[in-house]
Amino acid sequence: MSAFDHSVKGVGAVDRVYDGSNLRVGIVHARWNDSVISALVKGAIVKLEAAGVKKENIVVETVPGSYELPYGTKTLIRQQAKNCTPLDVVLPIGVLIKGSTMHFEYIADAVSHGLMKLQFDIDLPVIFGLLTCLTEHQALQRAGLTEDGHNHGEDWGSAAVEMAIKHQNAN
Amino acid sequence: MSAFDHSVKGVGAVDRVYDGSNLRVGIVHARWNDSVISALVKGAIVKLEAAGVKKENIVVETVPGSYELPYGTKTLIRQQAKNCTPLDVVLPIGVLIKGSTMHFEYIADAVSHGLMKLQFDIDLPVIFGLLTCLTEHQALQRAGLTEDGHNHGEDWGSAAVEMAIKHQNAN
Amino acid sequence: MSAFDHSVKGVGAVDRVYDGSNLRVGIVHARWNDSVISALVKGAIVKLEAAGVKKENIVVETVPGSYELPYGTKTLIRQQAKNCTPLDVVLPIGVLIKGSTMHFEYIADAVSHGLMKLQFDIDLPVIFGLLTCLTEHQALQRAGLTEDGHNHGEDWGSAAVEMAIKHQNAN
Amino acid sequence: MSAFDHSVKGVGAVDRVYDGSNLRVGIVHARWNDSVISALVKGAIVKLEAAGVKKENIVVETVPGSYELPYGTKTLIRQQAKNCTPLDVVLPIGVLIKGSTMHFEYIADAVSHGLMKLQFDIDLPVIFGLLTCLTEHQALQRAGLTEDGHNHGEDWGSAAVEMAIKHQNAN
Amino acid sequence: MSAFDHSVKGVGAVDRVYDGSNLRVGIVHARWNDSVISALVKGAIVKLEAAGVKKENIVVETVPGSYELPYGTKTLIRQQAKNCTPLDVVLPIGVLIKGSTMHFEYIADAVSHGLMKLQFDIDLPVIFGLLTCLTEHQALQRAGLTEDGHNHGEDWGSAAVEMAIKHQNAN
Numbered sequence: 001m002s003a004f005d006h007s008v009k010g011v012g013a014v015d016r017v018y019d020g021s022n023l024r025v026g027i028v029h030a031r032w033n034d035s036v037i038s039a040l041v042k043g044a045i046v047k048l049e050a051a052g053v054k055k056e057n058i059v060v061e062t063v064p065g066s067y068e069l070p071y072g073t074k075t076l077i078r079q080q081a082k083n084c085t086p087l088d089v090v091l092p093i094g095v096l097i098k099g100s101t102m103h104f105e106y107i108a109d110a111v112s113h114g115l116m117k118l119q120f121d122i123d124l125p126v127i128f129g130l131l132t133c134l135t136e137h138q139a140l141q142r143a144g145l146t147e148d149g150h151n152h153g154e155d156w157g158s159a160a161v162e163m164a165i166k167h168q169n170a171n
Numbered sequence: 172m173s174a175f176d177h178s179v180k181g182v183g184a185v186d187r188v189y190d191g192s193n194l195r196v197g198i199v200h201a202r203w204n205d206s207v208i209s210a211l212v213k214g215a216i217v218k219l220e221a222a223g224v225k226k227e228n229i230v231v232e233t234v235p236g237s238y239e240l241p242y243g244t245k246t247l248i249r250q251q252a253k254n255c256t257p258l259d260v261v262l263p264i265g266v267l268i269k270g271s272t273m274h275f276e277y278i279a280d281a282v283s284h285g286l287m288k289l290q291f292d293i294d295l296p297v298i299f300g301l302l303t304c305l306t307e308h309q310a311l312q313r314a315g316l317t318e319d320g321h322n323h324g325e326d327w328g329s330a331a332v333e334m335a336i337k338h339q340n341a342n
Numbered sequence: 343m344s345a346f347d348h349s350v351k352g353v354g355a356v357d358r359v360y361d362g363s364n365l366r367v368g369i370v371h372a373r374w375n376d377s378v379i380s381a382l383v384k385g386a387i388v389k390l391e392a393a394g395v396k397k398e399n400i401v402v403e404t405v406p407g408s409y410e411l412p413y414g415t416k417t418l419i420r421q422q423a424k425n426c427t428p429l430d431v432v433l434p435i436g437v438l439i440k441g442s443t444m445h446f447e448y449i450a451d452a453v454s455h456g457l458m459k460l461q462f463d464i465d466l467p468v469i470f471g472l473l474t475c476l477t478e479h480q481a482l483q484r485a486g487l488t489e490d491g492h493n494h495g496e497d498w499g500s501a502a503v504e505m506a507i508k509h510q511n512a513n
Numbered sequence: 514m515s516a517f518d519h520s521v522k523g524v525g526a527v528d529r530v531y532d533g534s535n536l537r538v539g540i541v542h543a544r545w546n547d548s549v550i551s552a553l554v555k556g557a558i559v560k561l562e563a564a565g566v567k568k569e570n571i572v573v574e575t576v577p578g579s580y581e582l583p584y585g586t587k588t589l590i591r592q593q594a595k596n597c598t599p600l601d602v603v604l605p606i607g608v609l610i611k612g613s614t615m616h617f618e619y620i621a622d623a624v625s626h627g628l629m630k631l632q633f634d635i636d637l638p639v640i641f642g643l644l645t646c647l648t649e650h651q652a653l654q655r656a657g658l659t660e661d662g663h664n665h666g667e668d669w670g671s672a673a674v675e676m677a678i679k680h681q682n683a684n
Numbered sequence: 685m686s687a688f689d690h691s692v693k694g695v696g697a698v699d700r701v702y703d704g705s706n707l708r709v710g711i712v713h714a715r716w717n718d719s720v721i722s723a724l725v726k727g728a729i730v731k732l733e734a735a736g737v738k739k740e741n742i743v744v745e746t747v748p749g750s751y752e753l754p755y756g757t758k759t760l761i762r763q764q765a766k767n768c769t770p771l772d773v774v775l776p777i778g779v780l781i782k783g784s785t786m787h788f789e790y791i792a793d794a795v796s797h798g799l800m801k802l803q804f805d806i807d808l809p810v811i812f813g814l815l816t817c818l819t820e821h822q823a824l825q826r827a828g829l830t831e832d833g834h835n836h837g838e839d840w841g842s843a844a845v846e847m848a849i850k851h852q853n854a855n
Contacts, residue, residue: 015746025242031186049796061337062186064330067299071290072337079341101313102303106283110299112790114287116798119755120805121291128751128794132786140786159748166745166756170763171838202357232508233357235501238470242461243508272484273474275439277454281470285458292462312448354607373528403679404528408671409641413632414679421683443655444645448625452641456629463633544699574850575699577843580812584803585850592854614826615782615816619796623812627800634804 011161012155020051020161026080026087027060028072029129030094038169040093040129043153044160064091066094066130067107070114089164091156093129095139108132125163129156182332191222191332197251197258198231199243200300210314211264211300214324215331230258237265237301238278241285248293260335262327263298264300266310272313282340296334354420362393362503368422368429369402370414371471372436382435382471385495386502393503401429408436408472409449412456417480419464431506435471437481448473465506471498533564533674539584539593539600540573542642543607552656553606553642556666557673564674572600579607579643580620583627590635602677604669606642608652621645638676642669704735707830710764711744712756712772713813714778723827724777724813728844735845737827743771750778750814751791754798761806773848775840777813779823792816809847813840 025048029037041060048058059080063072069092080087092115098104111130119126131152133139144151182336196219200208211337212231219229234243240263251258269275282301290297302323303308315322347441367390371379383402390400401422405414411434422429434457440446451474473494475481484491538561542550554573561571569656572593576585582605593600605628611617624643632639646652657664709732713721725744732742743764747756753776764771776799782788795814803810815836817823828835 013715013718014748016252025302025854031184034184063337064185064333066328067287068296068330068334070287074291075296075334075337075341079337082341101305101309102279106279106301106303108790109280109793110283111285112794113284113775113797116751116754116794117288117801118291120758120802125752125755125759126229128791130790132790134785137783155748159752161757162748163752163759166747166763170759170766202355205355234508235497235504237506238458239467239501241458242467242505245462246467246505246508246512250508253512272476272480273450277450277472277474278470280451281454281458284455288459289462289496373526376526405679406527406668406675409629410638410672410676412629413638414676416633417638417676417679417683421679424683443647443651444621448621448643448645449641451622452625452629455626459630460633544697576850577698577839577846580800581809581843581847583800584809584847587804588809588847588850588854592850595854614818614822615792619792619814619816620812622793623796623800626797630801631804651832 014158014162018051018161018165019051020048023053023084023088023161023164024057024059025053025160025164026076026090027058028069028076028090028092029060029062030064030069031062032065033095033097033139036095036139036143036145037093039145039151040153043144043151044091044093044157047154047157048161051158053161066111067098069094069111069130070118073118073126074122077124087124088168089125089127089160091127091129091160093153095131096133097136097139098134125167127156127160127163129153133160180205184298185329185333189222189332189336191219191224194224194259194332194335195228195230195249195256196224196331196335197261198229199234199238199240199247199261199263201235201237202233202238203236204266204268206308206317207266207310207314208264210316210322211324214322215262215264215328218325218328219332222329224332237267237282240265240301241289244289244297245293248295258295259339260296260298262298262300262331264324267299267304268307268310269305296338298327298331298334300324356500356504360393360503360507362390362395365395365430365503365506366399366401366427367395367502367506368418368432369400370411370418370434371402371404371482372406372408372411373404374407375437375439378437378481378485378487379494381487382495385486385493386433386435386499389496389499390503394499408438408453411436411453411472412460415457415460415468416464419466420461426473429466430510431467431469431502433469433471433502436456437473438461438475439478439481440476468508469498469502469505471495514614515676526668527671527675531674531678533561533562533566536566536601536674536677537570537572538599538673538677539568539589539603540571541582541589541603541605542575543577543579543582544575545578546608546610546652547654549608549652549658552658552664556657556664557581557606557652557670560667560670561674564671566674579609579624581623582607583641586628586631586639587635590637601681602638602640602673604640604642606666608644609646609650611647625632638680640669640673640676642666650652698842698846702735702848702849704732704737707737707772707845707848708741708743708769709737709844709848709850710760710774711742712753712760712774712776713746714748714753715746716748716749717779717781717823718825720779720823721777723835724831724837726774727776727828727835728841731838732839732845735842737845750780752794753778753795753814754802756805757799757802757810767771771805771808773809773811773844775811775844778839779815780817781820782818782824807853810823811840811844811847813837
């Protein structure tokens, strides 16, 4: 990446340090494209823990595929609330790779809108952890599994802590 | 498929064994593209039964075409509840094949969003059993009707049991 | 159409005979593309009557264009309820033909989603009678106005009776 | 336009004469693309008055751009209700012309769905007065500002009266 | 731009002068594409202050990326209401630049619809401050960072004041 890229593109510096030590975070991931998903989940957890989230306060659940992410996220939130260990934020993670049918497009669209809407229905921040790639190589790159790659899971983990704290401050 | 494909793409191993013996499952399928639909429905039932769902607890209903799937799904759920045999999950199945007009695109889009939204309205998991194919051959492949094919109905049947159990555990 | 087409594509056999003799059916049609619309409306009525729906129980109303179909459908349902002659199902009919602007795409998309959503808001089946054609010839074909054509209005009429009966059985 | 065009395309004859003399109509227009918008607004008013709507019962308000149309429409409806001069129908008018970014697509899509949904939220008919043009020439044509043009504002004005009367008859 | 461009395209003259001296305005901006975002935020503030909005009544908050804008906007509104300093309008600002995956399209679509819907849920005007650019150069232009550029943030600032006043007048 050129210097230009850095100034125009890329995550800006975080606005302040967020302390995640009192947060409970849910991760719901699809099981399709397993190696990519695993790397993303690990990346997210690294950043959650770096922000102080305790290991025992990170709950990981799975669903079969990306279409199940919105309802699976709602299910995990409810299940944790029922157990008296409510979540402060959820991070659904899935990887869609363009195939020969239009499956990719319709799933990606329904899931993007479904997760957006879910935040307002459940009144909790939901981080968008869906990769929508045209090639497998793009997925590997965005999971940090290529030399020039960057693990987007890390960004999602940091975003989860920040949005959870901002949500708490408003309530 | 290469070894690479297996590691990056494809359904990951299921997270644990699910016991479907106490579940009631609804299948609502469109009647367009009958031979493909039949194979998908059969594939789903095979996996439902393999997970322990009893034959008498699988209800199959039809609607004319894929646009009717969301409302038809709601109708079946209500009809079963009225009969005091409530469902735990529903699997709508339809096959759309690209034709010369834009019918395919608008139906596929409305149905994908309709089924996604339905889950939250009725508070039950709904599995996405809609094939959105550009050719008839793609549909046959995904119904396991070609030599290199795989019956997606099987994946949907397994997903239905898993999502139903996860939903029950949260309620 | 080849034999193959018949087995893969096309409406499957209806699951059973539906008796429409106690149903009241609303048709709301746009007035753009008048000759095509007229043929579609006639096709629908032929099939409604063939299923036993009485002439006096078929109400036909119009709206200017296809964008008015969702709200016009709601308006007809309410007006009939107010008159103590409630409807059991509604069939909105419109024909959109691709022009040089993007009008076609945005109308088709908003109407497809609007009609889908309407079913859940009013809790009645709404049949999708919108043709989204790239050429006028495609519209004529789908209204049965060409030699190789098939009148889609007939399919919609049959679907309306089936969905209305299924809806009644669930309530 | 050929005779064929007239039979297949184009607004069909209105179903009956509508008397707008007791209606109050709101027009909310964006201010981008001013000359085109002005012509459309004038065309709408000509047809409103031709249908008997009184000059003092036509309220015209503006918003900066097309994205503001849905919420601006709601705001005008509320403001008129607060003043005890409630509206019977609203006609939002905007003109989007494709530029080099994707601004056109995302605004057009959000506004089309926003206006559709608004009708059901406020329970009043909202006419779709949004031109979504790929070129400026297309916009001028549809505002009746070219020799071969037709002012779509006139169609919208007529549609507003019709939909308002139909809405009144149902309530 | 030619004279023609000016007459057809471009913001029309504002309908009247708006006094922002009693308004509280929230700005929520993403931190991706930092230099562009900063210029847009500054442009908005310049116009807010020019309309009389007091410096202490402009609240600026950030979120990691554009997907967080809708929920982040809701969070800021709630947090300010909790502090007894309620906002009259919010301006979310983000910049999306097309990359090699489909990330751009799904984020842009979900955010456009999310912000549109948010206005009705919270009953406050939300200005659409999202640039959806195909190149970085387009983003720089629309932030006024090129010689031929224009800072869209200025238009958004003016729109925020206008929409807030119109909203107040209706309540």
